[in-house]
Amino acid sequence: MIDFRLTETDKALLERTRAEAVIARRYAHEFDENEAEMIPDTLPETEEFYANRSPAPTAGPEDTQGAVMMMLQTMGAFWGDYSVRVRRSDRGGLGNAALAAAGTDEQKEEWGNLMLSMAITEPGCGSDPSRVSTSAVLDEETDEWVINGEKIFVTTGIRATGVVIWATIDKSAGRAGIKSFLIEKGTPGFDVPHKEKKLGIRADDTAAYVFTDCRIPRTHLLGLDESIQQKNSGGFRGVMKTFNMTRPMTAAMGLGIAEAAIDLTREELVNAGIVLDYGVGPGGLGRTNAAAEKFMRLESIFEASRLTLLQCGWMAGEGLPNNLESSVCKAHAGSAVREITQGCIEILGTMGIARENLLEKWMRDSRITDIYEGTGEIQRLIIARGLLDYTRADLK
Amino acid sequence: MISFGLSEEQEMVRDAMREFAADAIRPIARECDEASEIPNDFLETAWSLGLTSTQIPEEYGGAGEERSMVTNAILLEELAHGDASLAMAALAPSLFANAILDQGSDDQKKAYLPLFCGESFATGAVAVSEPGALRDASAPQTIAEPKGESFILSGRKTMVAYGDRASHFLVTARNGDSLGAFIVPRDAAGLKISGPEKNMGLRGLTTTALEIERVEVGADALLGGPEGADIQRLLNVSRTGLSAVMLGLSRAVLEYCVPYTKDRVAFDEPISKKQSIAFRLSDMHIAQHSTRMLVWQAASLLEHGEDATKAAWQARSYAAEKSMWIADNGVQILGGHGFIREHPVEMWFRNARTLGVVDGMVAI
Numbered sequence: 001m002i003d004f005r006l007t008e009t010d011k012a013l014l015e016r017t018r019a020e021a022v023i024a025r026r027y028a029h030e031f032d033e034n035e036a037e038m039i040p041d042t043l044p045e046t047e048e049f050y051a052n053r054s055p056a057p058t059a060g061p062e063d064t065q066g067a068v069m070m071m072l073q074t075m076g077a078f079w080g081d082y083s084v085r086v087r088r089s090d091r092g093g094l095g096n097a098a099l100a101a102a103g104t105d106e107q108k109e110e111w112g113n114l115m116l117s118m119a120i121t122e123p124g125c126g127s128d129p130s131r132v133s134t135s136a137v138l139d140e141e142t143d144e145w146v147i148n149g150e151k152i153f154v155t156t157g158i159r160a161t162g163v164v165i166w167a168t169i170d171k172s173a174g175r176a177g178i179k180s181f182l183i184e185k186g187t188p189g190f191d192v193p194h195k196e197k198k199l200g201i202r203a204d205d206t207a208a209y210v211f212t213d214c215r216i217p218r219t220h221l222l223g224l225d226e227s228i229q230q231k232n233s234g235g236f237r238g239v240m241k242t243f244n245m246t247r248p249m250t251a252a253m254g255l256g257i258a259e260a261a262i263d264l265t266r267e268e269l270v271n272a273g274i275v276l277d278y279g280v281g282p283g284g285l286g287r288t289n290a291a292a293e294k295f296m297r298l299e300s301i302f303e304a305s306r307l308t309l310l311q312c313g314w315m316a317g318e319g320l321p322n323n324l325e326s327s328v329c330k331a332h333a334g335s336a337v338r339e340i341t342q343g344c345i346e347i348l349g350t351m352g353i354a355r356e357n358l359l360e361k362w363m364r365d366s367r368i369t370d371i372y373e374g375t376g377e378i379q380r381l382i383i384a385r386g387l388l389d390y391t392r393a394d395l396k
Numbered sequence: 397m398i399s400f401g402l403s404e405e406q407e408m409v410r411d412a413m414r415e416f417a418a419d420a421i422r423p424i425a426r427e428c429d430e431a432s433e434i435p436n437d438f439l440e441t442a443w444s445l446g447l448t449s450t451q452i453p454e455e456y457g458g459a460g461e462e463r464s465m466v467t468n469a470i471l472l473e474e475l476a477h478g479d480a481s482l483a484m485a486a487l488a489p490s491l492f493a494n495a496i497l498d499q500g501s502d503d504q505k506k507a508y509l510p511l512f513c514g515e516s517f518a519t520g521a522v523a524v525s526e527p528g529a530l531r532d533a534s535a536p537q538t539i540a541e542p543k544g545e546s547f548i549l550s551g552r553k554t555m556v557a558y559g560d561r562a563s564h565f566l567v568t569a570r571n572g573d574s575l576g577a578f579i580v581p582r583d584a585a586g587l588k589i590s591g592p593e594k595n596m597g598l599r600g601l602t603t604t605a606l607e608i609e610r611v612e613v614g615a616d617a618l619l620g621g622p623e624g625a626d627i628q629r630l631l632n633v634s635r636t637g638l639s640a641v642m643l644g645l646s647r648a649v650l651e652y653c654v655p656y657t658k659d660r661v662a663f664d665e666p667i668s669k670k671q672s673i674a675f676r677l678s679d680m681h682i683a684q685h686s687t688r689m690l691v692w693q694a695a696s697l698l699e700h701g702e703d704a705t706k707a708a709w710q711a712r713s714y715a716a717e718k719s720m721w722i723a724d725n726g727v728q729i730l731g732g733h734g735f736i737r738e739h740p741v742e743m744w745f746r747n748a749r750t751l752g753v754v755d756g757m758v759a760i
Contacts, residue, residue: 001403002402006398065399278709281534283753286532307686307689307693308685328681328685383677390668
């Protein structure tokens with residue numbers, strides 16, 4: 001049954017998320033301004049917070065929807081600050097999602113305790129991963145893969161203890177030749193030259209990786225499938241499946257930031273005595289304040305995007321295929337957070353651009369939402385193929 | 397617990413209404429628009445589906461099925477996917493009946509609900525919108541002055557669906573500092589019904605104007621009895637209903653454009669293979685999908701008796717903006733054909749703008 005009400009358990013869980021987010025927000029400005037430093041794993045208050053907080057409410061499957069709550073909790077955490085992503089490194093990186101989706105049982109056992117980053121993008125390839133040029137060549141004599149190439153924009157790449165990389169085992173096979181490999185930090189030939197300098201999410205340790213004759217055991221091929229299928233490679237699809245959960249998650253991160261902007265702007269409007277009248281009907285604009293009208297519109301966009309995200313999460317939780325929906329929610333959130341954070345600054349004026357307030361940081365931080373995990377344009381390609389019943393070859 | 401799952405019954409209703417819209421609504425939508433009239437046959441056929449009477453309790457002559465606003469929103473999206481005018485005509489009796497059902501006193505339920513349980517089409521009408529610039533149903537200029545136990549109503553109303561054949565009108569008016577809704581019989585002295593009105597869109601749906609010149613009604617005419625009714629809730633219900641109609645229209649435009657772009661060839665390939673078109677279709681899909689989420693949320697909150705004013709505002713304003721944008725792009729995608737009345741897109745374009753500015757015209 002369609003229902004939008006949170007259970008008491010859900011509310012209690014979200015209150016805990018909020019309490020933690022409030023602590024994180026105290027450090028948001030500092031971490032943003034000191035980009036070169038790695039942020040600490042724990043904040044001074046967090047240990048005390050964890051020691052004193054009430055036990056987590058136990059939720060049975062009958063009174064909560066885990067995947068939906070995961071989206072709401074992610075939003076709640078990022079409402080505090082984007083840097084929670086780094087401090088939550090014990091919960092795994094994007095590579096762990098790939099491991100969970102495509103790894104064998106043995107691989108999950110062996111690699112599950114590492115924090116795995118995901119390295120796909122290269123200096124010469126972004127949205128089109130079939131152009132990956134990092135190579136993996138099998139050395140039959142030693143039963144090792146030899147990896148050569150360069151990866152950039154690796155999220156939490158400094159902190160990660162291991163990585164899932166995309167590399168081609170046969171460049172001539174195109175997409176079908178691309179496989180994922182598990183590589184541990186410290187493996188000879190695996191260098192981490194630097195942390196990237198960015199517009200936003202500066203606390204995130206985005207890294208560049210270089211692989212030079214880096215040798216790894218043959219068993220480090222994620223999923224262990226060495227075959228190259230000429231059409232619609234199963235291996236590539238397996239990895240792409242990762243995105244059906246990570247795309248909504250990135251949408252949730254961006255929307256958490258957008259919600260922070262919405263909340264701050266609402267507070268300032270209310271403090272200024274501006275009334276937000278939701279009872280007003282069509283034709284009622286004459287009775288509405290311009291700032292209020294603009295804000296209420298941004299709030300609607302936010303809510304539409306939030307619900308689209310929750311529906312996508314709900315589908316994942318129910319085990320329903322959500323390939324199209326995950327692109328819809330990611331594309332919507334990507335546009336929404338741009339419009340919302342930029343619009344909130346417009347409403348508040350110079351207060352919005354002062355670095356001591358966080359609104360300008362939220363605009364910079366959330367801008368990545370429409371770029372990583374598939375740009376808005378890539379999502380629209382996927383959506384259009386779905387609508388038109390087109391293959392990748394039909395619509396590029 | 398948050399859920400987006402339709403019940404089996406809701407899936408059945410959706411499928412049945414989708415079929416009805418395809419078979420009985422879409423084929424006559426254009427002729428109704430051109431003739432500015434919906435044939436009586438259609439109203440009777442729609443009546444026979446029991447859209448109104450099934451939700452009226454058995455004690456008043458109905459089938460006594462529980463009214464679900466979510467189910468009704470789903471139903472309305474499907475009917476409006478066929479055509480907005482015909483969908484709103486089919487549900488016109490529910491607009492009045494559901495207001496009585498939701499907020500009427502026991503006496504009012506006894507008096508009026510049986511009117512909608514008969515064999516053939518019968519309707520009341522709801523008069524919410526007012527003529528003139530910058531008029532908002534939340535702040536009506538129509539006033540109700542107390543006179544002893546009675547009220548004297550004065551004002552003007554517009555976009556009153558089926559005012560020509562309604563037995564009663566539910567008229568919103570300012571009653572001192574509060575809003576009230578008053579049940580006015582069509583033969584009340586001082587009530588002048590004129591029409592049909594001529595508007596840009598929703599042409600099939602007959603609407604009338606009311607001139608209310610010192611119409612006296614008794615205390616029992618106040619919806620909800622002496623305490624009055626929650627008019628905001630009635631508006632929230634109708635705004636959510638209108639957003640469901642706009643959603644159905646949005647989906648209709650998108651689903652019309654998809655095959656068109658696959659057939660239409662320019663520069664040696666279907667235009668659907670050009671990103672400028674394909675991306676626009678994606679954005680149209682994103683817009684209608686996210687509208688549905690807001691519609692469901694508002695309907696669900698209303699169904700559970702929660703405060704839905706903000707949710708209904710969001711659903712309505714978002715649906716209005718997105719449906720207009722989608723219809724506008726539908727015209728653009730069809731190019732010259734979008735401008736020709738042979739295709740339904742120009743009608744949807746007119747209907748979208750119309751739906752975005754009306755209020756109190758459909759219930760869920």
